[in-house]
Amino acid sequence: MSAKRERIQPxxxxxxxxxxxxxxxxxxxxxxxxxxxxxxxxxxxRDREGNCVGxxxxxxQIAQVGENIKDALEAAGATLxxxxxxxxxxxxMDEYFKHSDVRMRFFAQALPTSTTVQVSRLSRxxxxxxxxxxxxx
Numbered sequence: 001m002s003a004k005r006e007r008i009q010p011x012x013x014x015x016x017x018x019x020x021x022x023x024x025x026x027x028x029x030x031x032x033x034x035x036x037x038x039x040x041x042x043x044x045x046r047d048r049e050g051n052c053v054g055x056x057x058x059x060x061q062i063a064q065v066g067e068n069i070k071d072a073l074e075a076a077g078a079t080l081x082x083x084x085x086x087x088x089x090x091x092x093m094d095e096y097f098k099h100s101d102v103r104m105r106f107f108a109q110a111l112p113t114s115t116t117v118q119v120s121r122l123s124r125x126x127x128x129x130x131x132x133x134x135x136x137x
């Protein structure tokens with residue numbers, strides 16, 4: 001059984017580049033046997049222009065990351081209800097868990113499996129959270 005792959009760079013998300021070269025796919029859709037697997041690259045609290053939303057504000061950053069994941073899924077023809085797994089990286093676990101209501105605003109319907117890991121730093125020092133997601137349609 002062969003797999004069909006589709007790379008998507010959603011219009012609503014910032015696309016990381018080195019010069020004119022795109023560094024990675026924001027979304028990868030893999031279709032196998034009539035099932036669409038949707039892989040969302042780790043989303044950071046960037047707006048469309050690449051600016052950090054909510055420096056120093058974990059709550060605002062979780063909300064921006066949730067919106068980014070929602071936009072990425074929409075570009076792939078999926079919704080937050082289709083998410084089956086998330087992996088979350090945070091720089092302060094205690095602060096992250098103070099804002100579980102924000103995370104649940106995005107993932108309560110799907111209630112996906114979840115892994116959360118505290119790290120010393122993300123790709124930019126002002127980033128406090130990054131979440132990658134996997135969905136099935």
